[in-house]
Amino acid sequence: MNHAVTPPRLAVWRDPAEWSKTSDIVAVLLSLSLPWSTSLVGVFGVVFVLTLAPTIEWRVFLNLLWRPVCVLPIALFALAVIGTLWSDAPWGARAYAIGPLAKLLVLPLLIYHFARSTRGMWVFMGFLISCVLMMLMSWLVMLYPGLALKQIDAERGIFVKNYIDQSQEFALCAIVLAYPVVTLLRKGKTWQALLLAAIAASFVLNMAFVIVSRTAMVTLPIMLGVFALLHLQRRTSAVIIGAMVVLAGLAWLASPQLRDTIDRSSHEYQDYKEENKPTSVGLRLQYWQKSIRFFSEAPIIGHGTGSTRDLFKRASVGLEYSATGYVIDNPHNQTLNVAVQWGCVGIVILYALWLVHLLLFRQDGLPAWIGLMVVLQNIFSSLFNSHLFDFHEGWMYVLGVGVAGGIVMRATSLKEAAHGSADLAQ
Numbered sequence: 001m002n003h004a005v006t007p008p009r010l011a012v013w014r015d016p017a018e019w020s021k022t023s024d025i026v027a028v029l030l031s032l033s034l035p036w037s038t039s040l041v042g043v044f045g046v047v048f049v050l051t052l053a054p055t056i057e058w059r060v061f062l063n064l065l066w067r068p069v070c071v072l073p074i075a076l077f078a079l080a081v082i083g084t085l086w087s088d089a090p091w092g093a094r095a096y097a098i099g100p101l102a103k104l105l106v107l108p109l110l111i112y113h114f115a116r117s118t119r120g121m122w123v124f125m126g127f128l129i130s131c132v133l134m135m136l137m138s139w140l141v142m143l144y145p146g147l148a149l150k151q152i153d154a155e156r157g158i159f160v161k162n163y164i165d166q167s168q169e170f171a172l173c174a175i176v177l178a179y180p181v182v183t184l185l186r187k188g189k190t191w192q193a194l195l196l197a198a199i200a201a202s203f204v205l206n207m208a209f210v211i212v213s214r215t216a217m218v219t220l221p222i223m224l225g226v227f228a229l230l231h232l233q234r235r236t237s238a239v240i241i242g243a244m245v246v247l248a249g250l251a252w253l254a255s256p257q258l259r260d261t262i263d264r265s266s267h268e269y270q271d272y273k274e275e276n277k278p279t280s281v282g283l284r285l286q287y288w289q290k291s292i293r294f295f296s297e298a299p300i301i302g303h304g305t306g307s308t309r310d311l312f313k314r315a316s317v318g319l320e321y322s323a324t325g326y327v328i329d330n331p332h333n334q335t336l337n338v339a340v341q342w343g344c345v346g347i348v349i350l351y352a353l354w355l356v357h358l359l360l361f362r363q364d365g366l367p368a369w370i371g372l373m374v375v376l377q378n379i380f381s382s383l384f385n386s387h388l389f390d391f392h393e394g395w396m397y398v399l400g401v402g403v404a405g406g407i408v409m410r411a412t413s414l415k416e417a418a419h420g421s422a423d424l425a426q
Contacts, residue, residue, distance in 0.1 A: 016055045023051045024119040027110070027403065031127040034395055035134045035169050036160055041395055045106055052113055061112055069360050069405060070108035072353040077101045079349060080305050083342050087304025097306035097329070097341070100389035103398050110402025111409065120407040123399065124370060131173045132199060134159065135206050138166065142210050157210035164385070165392040167207060167216035172377055172396070174203040175223040179369045219380045223373055284332050284384065290315055291336035295343065302343035311340065330389075334382030337389065350388075354379050357401050360408060367411075371404030 026048045033040035064070055080101045084094040114120040141148050142157040149160050158166060177200040184193035207216060294303065294311050303311060309329040316327050331337055338346040354375060361371035378387050378397045387393035 019051055019054045020113070020117060023048055023055070023113055024117055024122065026051055027113075027123050027399075028119075028126040031123045031399060032130045034127060034392070034399065035130045035166075038161075038391055041391075045103065045395075049106065049109060052109055056112070064112050064115075065108055068352070068356040070111060072349060072356055073104035073107045076346070076349050076353060077104050079342050079346055083302065083305035083346075085304070086301065087307045087341075089304065089306040089310050093306035093309060093329075094304070095306075097308075100391070100394065103391075103394055107398045107402045107405075110399065111405045114403050114406025115409040115413070117406070117410075120367065120403045120410075123403045124367075127399075128173055128177075131169045131203070134166065135170060135203055138206055138210055155211060157206070161392065163211045164213040164215065166211070167213035168377065168381065168387075168393055168396065170203040170207055171216040171220045171223070172373060172400075174200045175220065175227060176370050176373050178224070178227050179366055183366075215381045215384045218384070219377055222380055223376055226372075226376060287328060287331040288333055288336060291331040291333070291340050295336065295339040298343055300343045301345055302339065302341045305341055308337070308340050330386050332385050334386045334388050337386040357405070360401075360405055363408065363412075365408070365411070367404045367407040371401055371408065374400030374404065 026044055030041060030044035030048060033044060065074070077098075080098045084091075084098070087094050089097075114123075137147075137159045138157040141159045145154060145156075148154045148158060150158070155163050157163075177196050181193045181197045181200065184190075184196070207220075290312060291308075293315075294308075297303075306329075308331065309327060312327045312329075331340065335347060335350065338350050357375045358372065361368040361375065374397055378393065381387045381393065385393070388397060
């Protein structure tokens with residue numbers, strides 16, 4: 001009797017363990033490419049979904065989807081899709097406005113995968129290594145501007161992308177490294193702690209002396225305060241905060257770039273108030289004022305998906321050459337971005353999403369600390385931007401919360417299983 005023999009190579013690719021390992025590798029590649037490329041992130045995001053599909057146990061996965069940490073990102077995307085039905089914007093604008101939310105659908109898949117995988121920290125190591133390389137490249141570009149890929153409208157110390165994205169990466173890495181530094185010091189591993197502290201300090205020095213976004217200048221002290229509150233004793237916290245104040249003062253005196261960043265905000269506000277010039281600060285104030293008015297006109301379900309640009313266009317008639325006449329599709333505030341399009345319904349889902357993800361990371365451990373900082377950074381930076389919907393910062397959120405959430409859930413499941421076994425043994 002003849003028996004069919006499966007070729008060895010085909011047998012390997014039918015093995016869920018091999019697919020799972022491939023998904024791990026793709027997630028690491030995604031994290032490595034995030035500081036450098038938008039197109040590669042999109043490609044690796046799609047590949048991750050494709051490699052994960054053969055490993056999904058649908059009963060377990062569907063049960064996970066009903067948990068708030070997964071259902072809320074899906075609900076926000078679904079609201080954007082449904083919101084096209086009452087929008088007056090052209091259908092092309094409605095479809096385009098859905099796009100920035102599509103990456104939220106990857107978040108439950110990441111949680112599901114890394115709740116089973118043991119390689120979640122590889123993803124964060126990949127992101128850290130990539131950011132260190134970007135930081136070194138930033139110093140080189142500052143010294144040799146010709147190395148920058150973008151020569152037109154080139155920004156100081158920016159090799160690729162922009163200074164806002166780079167500042168978000170560096171600020172997150174710097175504050176996340178504070179946790180293992182303190183942990184290593186408590187264990188007496190001084191040299192390892194000093195190495196990580198030096199890397200964290202390098203990120204901060206780059207932001208102080210090369211280029212930094214004003215958003216990062218606001219969010220970094222808040223994140224540092226949360227770290228001191230959660231992980232340090234009161235006396236130690238006071239000493240560190242005092243030292244940070246002194247170092248901030250020294251950086252202010254030593255860095256013309258830092259002083260210019262802060263002074264520019266004051267001058268921009270004055271130019272806007274006195275001459276109605278379209279400065280960065282002035283435009284944000286205009287965006288927020290108009291968005292609040294648009295929200296008040298449709299407070300329950302908003303004006304619909306993709307409606308923002310048309311609303312600003314109608315409000316700018318006759319004012320095209322001043323700050324009050326700018327037309328945009330992003331009010332540079334996450335809450336207002338949601339409120340204009342989907343009203344109070346959207347705001348409730350957005351805030352519930354942030355709250356549930358914060359609560360997911362309330363336990364101790366490095367993965368929980370990473371997840372907590374990713375969520376906090378997104379919340380506070382979204383006061384001045386729509387960072388959950390923006391490509392780069394949105395993917396930082398999806399990758400950070402998805403991977404850290406999966407690791408935390410896996411640890412919780414193992415702990416519960418161990419307690420169950422202990423109870424049975426008794």
